[in-house]
Each structure stands twice: as structure tokens, then as C-alpha cells.
Amino acid sequence: MVQSLGFLKETPSQTAGPYVHIGCTPNFSGITGVYATDLGIAMVNDKTLGERITLRGRIFDGTGTPLRDALVEIWQADAAGLYNSPSEMRGTADVNFTGWGRCPTDMETGDYVFETIRPGRVPYKDGRLMAPHVTLWIVARGINIGLQTRLYFADEEAANAEDPVLQRIEHRNRVPTLLARKDGSTFHFDIHLQGEKETVFFDI
């Protein structure tokens, strides 16, 4: 016998189910008067530093149907590349930027929309800079454990080419699944759960 490591097991995940809105965005689901506003609907205010952008897209299932009952959360650095988190040791992030957003997909169209800013670059473990990116977490009915992926910006060609995470994608024809397409100040980013265009999801 040896000493026990004594570690606990992580609580197993269960699907968010069809009524995730009741708990996470009650005002969106018509339950008003409990919380003043839904959490995560505003990431920026008029003092936030950086280039204003809109992130918009839909999540498609294996039949090509958009999910109209999903919840998307995003987490990103501020314009200087700093996270608004106690674990951020490199400096203090923009106090006018939360870095975290939450949006239910539209119950008719399936669209999610975030009003945010273009993030700065953040170093990888070895100090190399990652390209500007946004981390996404997707939950819904039929998704047993939250899906994690990243949005990169298609117009950041030089930074994307040297990004240490994108470089790890063996099948290079899958890299474009992580690139958001620019259209004015809007970046379009659709997510495909299955099929030819299946998005690269991460085990992080």
C-alpha cells in the first residue's frame, strides 16, 4: 500500500436542458422581478477602451438546424490583453470591461450576439503571444457537457499564423472553423456541432 493521494472527483456534468434560461437568463425567459437584469448582457460601457465589435452567429446541429435553446458564454481579454480576473497577475484589466458575456440563442432565429471589443494578445505558456481570441462555452439540451472552443479573427492573418494553439491543429483544413468572418464592425462566427464543417472543440 502507498499513501492515498486523497483527491476528490469532479462533480459530473449534466445537460443544461431546455429551460436553462430560467436559471441563467430569467428576464429573457419572461421571469421578471427576481433579478434586475440578466447577468452577462453588458460587457462594455461608454468608457471601455478598444475597438468596438459585434460577435454574431448561430449553432447548427448535425441536420443543419440552428439551436434555438442554447446558451453561449464568452470570456476574453481586454484591449491590452489583460483578463478581468483575480488570477490575472500581469496587471490590472480595464475596469470598464467585464471580459465575460452570456447570451441565449434567439428562440426564433438561433442567433447569438455579443457587443464587445477586440481583445489584445495574451501570452501562451512559453511566452509566445497567442493571436487575439475569445473563449466560448456552449451548453444546451442534448449537450451532456459544456463545449469549449475559441473564436479567432480572420483579419488577424499574421497573428493567427503564429498562434501556438492554432498551430496544434493537425488537420489544417479545420483551422477555418475557428475564424470569424469580418463584415464591417461585425464578426460572424457559426458553430457546427457535427458534419463536414464540425467546429474544433477543445479539451481544456
Place this chain on the structure above:
Amino acid sequence: MSNRKPETGAFFQRDRQWHPPAYTPDYKTSVVRSPQRALLSLDNTLSEITGPVFGHALLGELDADLIHNFARPGESAIGQRIIVHGRVVDERGVGVAGALLEFWQANAGGRYRHKREGYLAALDPNFGGCGRTITDEDGYYRFRTVKPGAYPWPNGVNDWRPAHIHFSVFGHGFAQRLITQMYFEGDPMIWQCPIVKSIPDKAAIEQLIAALDRQNTIPMDARAYKFDIVLRGRRSTLFENRLEGN
């Protein structure tokens, strides 16, 4: 919030055998919503080690009291009064202070207050079904609600969910983000449910079953159920690139 120094280590690798796989055909909706290709493994970067943290100032007086937070003045939700309480710790057993928990559930008759919900059980005009709280310095939390009812759902012809409460949990890093469901000790419906059975290991399922806690039951008022939650642990940073925060 705790006075402990924030930690900056990467999180322990997630045990994907302990969690439900993406594709679980007995839970039919998962069939077209499950990624089919291998996940890309990525040791945490700053983007996953950091995460949003919420202050106690966020909370309203009745946020953790589902019996009253949607009720008309002087009234309360119908159902068996219960207190759900427990501790949020990480895999090292360290309490997670300042963790935001959000919960949602059906009413005592098994009916959700949602526009997509069509079960014929009655809505309770005094029950909304949502609540939230933030753990204290040691990771403890508690809230008051009514015990939710079982309800039928369109999967098999005659499938019923066991009574359950949904939990959304934030730790300190975005890689710890978790949504799960809590079940109740002694409910025979647990072992018939395709969503529960998406978890392969019986011991993992048992980790989701809250124990009836008679010691914390309040006489002539509310029974207590204890539900502890475990989030991913963190590695020490002493021998890694970044020396801070060890």
C-alpha cells in the same frame, strides 16, 4: 471573498470517463448535438486559468429564497419546504470561496415556468423557479426552495425525469465552468432516467444525489438536503513558468 492569495496554476485534466460522453443515444437529443471528432487537448493557458468572479453585492435579499423571490407580498410558493446546502470544494478538497451558483427547477407539481413548457400540471403563481447565491469564505452555500416534482418529457413514450434541481457553477477559472443537476436521496426515478444514465459510472451518479440531512432540518419548518459540489483542482505553479501565486 477570501483573503487567500489568488491561485494561478493550470487545472487538473478533466476525467472524461467520469463525465457523460457527448453521444448518448438513449437521450435522443444528444444524437445530432454531439461532436463526432476528437477534442483538441490543450493544457490550460491564461485564457482558461482566469475567469470571471462575482461579488456578493450582486445578490438581492431574496435571491436564495425561491419560496418568496417570485411570490406576491405575504404569500409563498406551494410545496414541501426544503433547504439545500453544502460546500463547493475543488478536487484537492480546498473550499472555493466566492463561487457563484445559479439554480433553476420545476415547481412542486413538476411544471417549469417557461414559454416552451406545455406540461398540464398547474403553474404556481408564487413560484418563479430561479435563484442564486455565492459561497462564503469556506465555500459554503445554502438556499431555500420547495421540492420540485417529477415530470414527463418527450424522449421515450413514457419517460419521466426524477425530481431535480439544475445548478450552474462558476469557480475561479473559466475551465472550471460546470452545469449539473442535483437529485434527491431515495427517489426511484433516478435509476430510470436516460439523462442520469448518460453518466456511465454508478459512483459518479451517486455524487449527484443529495442526502437527506436530518441534523440541519429545521423543526416544524423545512427539511434539509446536503449537496456538495467538486470543481477541478489546480496544479502548483512552483515548478512552472510562472512563479507567482504558489
